[in-house]
Amino acid sequence: MDKQIKFIFVTGGVLSGVGKGITAASIGAVLKAKGLSVSIQKCDPYLNVDAGLLNPAEHGECFVTKDGAETDLDLGHYERFLDIELTQQNATLAGRLLSNLIADERAGKFGGKTVQLIPHLTGAIQQAIITAAKGSDVHIVEIGGTVGDYEGLSFIEAIREFAHKVGKKRCLYAHVVYVPFIGTSKEFKSKPAQNALNDLRGFGIVPEIVIVRSDKPAPASIARKIALFGGVDEAGVLMLPNVDSVFKIPARIAESSLMTILNTFTCNVAPPQLDAWADLALRQNKTHRESVIVGLVAKYMDNEDTYLSVTEALRAAAWAENVGLTIKWINAETATKRDFANVDALLVPGGFGVRGVDGKIAAATYALENNTPYLGICLGLQTAVIAAARRAGLADAHSTEFDPATTHDVVYIMPGQEGKESTGGTLRLGNYPAVFTARSKVAELYQNDHATERHRHRYEVNQYYLPQIKAGGVVVSGMSPDGSLVEFVEAPACDFFVATQAHPEFRSRPMRPHPLFTGLIRAAIDKK
Structure with missing residues (x-):
């Protein structure tokens, strides 16, 4: 030593x-x-x-x-x-x-x-x-x-x-x-x-x-x-x-x-x-001419620390853009279209378990149909592709995590993860790279053709259903380098609809906000 x-x-x-x-x-x-x-x-x-x-x-x-x-x-x-x-x-x-x-x-x-x-x-x-x-x-x-x-x-x-x-x-x-x-x-x-x-x-x-x-x-x-x-x-x-x-x-x-x-x-x-x-303190205390409301569609409503990195990443992006920020907590179990309509942007964070998932799918559906800025993180990507598949006519499209009997498993468990659902330390964890589609929104946001982000998940997009997901308005914009895993999706018809299987909030910093969160805040400003 x-x-x-x-x-x-x-x-x-x-x-x-x-x-x-x-x-x-x-x-x-x-x-x-x-x-x-x-x-x-x-x-x-x-x-x-x-x-x-x-x-x-x-x-x-x-x-x-x-x-x-x-x-x-x-x-x-x-x-x-x-x-x-x-x-x-x-x-x-x-x-x-x-x-x-x-x-x-x-x-x-x-x-x-x-x-x-x-x-x-x-x-x-x-x-x-x-x-x-x-x-x-x-x-x-x-x-x-x-x-x-x-x-x-x-x-x-x-x-x-x-x-x-x-x-x-x-x-x-x-x-x-x-x-x-x-x-x-x-x-x-x-x-x-x-x-x-x-x-x-x-x-x-x-x-x-x-x-x-x-x-x-x-x-x-x-x-x-x-x-x-x-x-x-x-x-x-x-x-x-x-x-x-x-x-x-x-x-x-x-x-x-x-x-x-x-x-x-x-x-x-x-x-x-x-x-x-x-x-940073000056920017935090600044009186802003513009302010945005971001709806955080969550199932844990009693402990804001559950989404601490997400809320910190949102605040850092707002400080960088010199706008005021109100985070509106939307209960995923009771959410209605009125909740979604009263915000400037929607964010669906990661999570596990079936509770509240219908509200998160509804949020993604609303964003797609109303051109509301949307950022999906981990589960937020999965709910986005479920929403798109249902819009394309697959009414029972779902994840096998939430409905094992679904006939259209647009999200399913990754190979090698079967039987480990209750086992600690076996998720796909840590840094993994992604390669972006040329001229995609995420390539524009990252100003690069690739990125490395941290992950924590066991379920993945079923690529068999990519045509239906595309028909529902969502396309793949980032894949693992070997093409086996969907890492990013977006909706070309929307001004800002981006989702990632990763957890970009973990790499955001108060003086160096993450580009996905900055993009969401900018899109919310434009919407206003």
Whole structure:
């Protein structure tokens, strides 16, 4: 391991969802703006092997890396803030580590020794951190969950030991806590944060940085109290109330006393160059003469994090085009033509399962028949070809995922995927290339004759039905290089009707929006 790498560990207390991922990503963005090479990693204590089978309504979207890792949505934050592409090494779950340890034990690799959480699991965690850190100046590690969770104890112990192994001067600890406001007494209460810091200290870790989250600005006395009772220098406490955009947090960190700590720790006193972030903030706050409404036809209506990368990609495109954006959530289970008529564009995101699919097919049908700008993602491509086939007279055209008895399976399971429908990690995952049809809309949008996008699917367009799909108004505009898989479709008679089997939202960035989303926003403006 390179002896020069520095490590920043981000933990959380009081409650989950307090903002550890955004904090870790923002610190990384500031350090990258100082000219440092930054890598980042999520260590999750869940006993799942990956995030592929986690319920999106509970955990939010499943983010997919370029090499096909199904991960926690925090990796999406990391990629957007740092403008990098992560891999399997940047997502470490306890389930995978334990599975590997058990496999090694069964293979006799421990030579008959007793396999224990300490030192074997903690050692595996540390090795995963070292592997992910290679080649960087600073490696940031977010520990999932809340300090004190039973399943997370091995991870806390691992990062405590880590400082002794690599040297305490090379490790910095940041703890994110929450301060509630009690409405009845009209005051902020720091006691939960104090307890969370005491819990961390009880495990042998004293943080140099404490990020104090709150719903609204808290008085400076709260910071002083947390510093006093938490054993932290007051300069290391940053009050961070909710802001209207998470992309403003790097600037908040850069303007704070934390920079003295980060400069000393990294041995880098260069001021962070955050001009691009400042420009992004200006565009976010700008009063726009034009505004568009994009209808997001979704089945998960209770947790917007389920479609986090999609909504972030839409916002980035709107910022780039200097237009206001309203995302109208359309319930795919109850959607009507009136819902579709009251928006400037429609977007059908990816998903699995039959619930809400009729509403998504209806959205694609409406877009085709009314020249409404349409972007289909993954399932949104499949619903587009189903809609086209039905328009061509195949009334029961469907996907075998939703109707195994259909006589016109315009979407069917890919060869080799049969029998794996309930198995994790077996989807077509990660980066795959596509070749565009000359002079197609997608070739125009990408300004190229090919593209590589990330995928997460098991079902595919049945090319036997391409003539009927074409008769219904939709043509293939992008294929896998060997011609075996349909990757992009579009409707030539519409001003903007594009769908892809891929997930382009994962490659969008706040300051570098994806061309498919930019195209949708431009088409929505033109429609108005």
